[in-house]
């Protein structure tokens with residue numbers, strides 16, 4: 346008999362939400378979470394913008410749209426029940442010139458198609474009532490959007506798993522995954538564990554862990570660092586809640602924006618710079634093996650040639666605070682260079698296909714006793730409980 350029913354690799358928000366949902370569906374399940382760090386939420390789940398997304402941007406019917414909307418409901422209910430501080434603050438998506446109006450209309454139509462009936466198009470005078478310092482000629486007001494500390498949510502998931510009979514082993518890095526006759530063997534640097542089902546939720550390394558059992562993987566994770574500035578306390582009044590630009594539809598990120606955090610700080614960012622280290626948080630972070638894996642993926646050259654100009658612009662903005670501030674002035678013209686101090690950074694795990702296209706939707710591969718989560722970028726933190734539910738539904742029959 347295997348040691349466990351289910352082993353989940355990765356104690357980020359997706360792995361832990363999945364563990365929680367497995368225990369909800371089957372309280373007697375023998376569950377083990379294996380994490381290479383010494384605690385939960387050490388990577389994407391602890392380095393993000395803290396926005397509870399509404400689902401306004403995503404293609405109707407996509408996994409992102411469905412899981413974001415379902416996840417939003419579940420997450421806000423969870424926070425209420427478990428006393429995790431959150432707030433429904435609302436946000437505005439601002440068109441700063443005529444050329445963005447068509448794209449703004451498309452977002453509005455998507456939002457309506459996704460059932461967000463309370464979103465409204467507003468003119469600049471109404472925008473000023475909501476965000477007195479925002480520039481822009483037209484905007485969408487999204488009253489559903491909220492803010493939360495996803496690290497606190499993830500830590501709470503871990504606590505509940507342990508209180509409900511699940512085990513979490515930290516400082517154990519998965520180095521191999523083997524299919525045995527009646528079980529899966531998860532090998533770490535120290536030992537090995539067996540289970541009926543193995544679920545890979547390894548975030549930035551989900552492709553490498555998947556490659557241990559799925560040889561013909563047609564996507565790879567390319568890491569994009571997002572760097573933030575913070576508004577000085579005396580300038581926080583310039584942003585009441587969340588102010589976003591109209592995103593470029595060809596690019597999978599939302600563009601630098603202002604976000605009031607649940608702790609009262611106001612962040613500006615994140616940009617999206619190709620990172621030379623998957624879990625590296627500074628401009629000079631470098632890993633030879635991560636860089637080798639990125640540049641030897643055929644899709645990388647295609648994406649590099651397609652997005653060459655945007656990529657160079659992002660690098661420039663990473664090293665030039667003046668350029669970063671200029672992008673922010675499109676949203677809040679009063680912002681000045683000295684109003685901002687350096688903030689933290691996060692690294693996004695974005696799947697890129699063989700043709701060099703960023704994969705727009707979430708990817709979950711169900712390979713029988715092994716499930717690989719291969720693309721769970723934003724809004725996956727918002728969607729985590731819905732993604733966890735989707736995965737637990739996939740595996741529940743495999744336990745018998």
Ligand SMILES: Cc1cc2nc3c(=O)[nH]c(=O)nc-3n(C[C@H](O)[C@H](O)[C@H](O)COP(=O)(O)OP(=O)(O)OC[C@H]3O[C@@H](n4cnc5c(N)ncnc54)[C@H](O)[C@@H]3O)c2cc1C
Pocket residue numbers: 354355356357358359360379380381382385386387388389390391392393394395396397398517518519520546547548549550551554570571615690691692693694721722723724725726727728
């Ligand atoms: C800059 C930024 C801003 C974002 N903003 C938002 C937002 O506002 N709202 C939102 O909804 N989403 C946002 N996101 C996205 C969100 O943070 C991620 O989608 C989510 O955290 C993904 O969770 P995860 O569990 O898949 O990955 P992670 O949190 O990265 O967890 C993966 C875990 O796997 C572990 N691991 C990796 N390899 C191994 C191994 N071999 N063995 C054992 N363990 C391993 C890692 O140590 C890590 O703990 C943002 C992301 C970033 C980077």
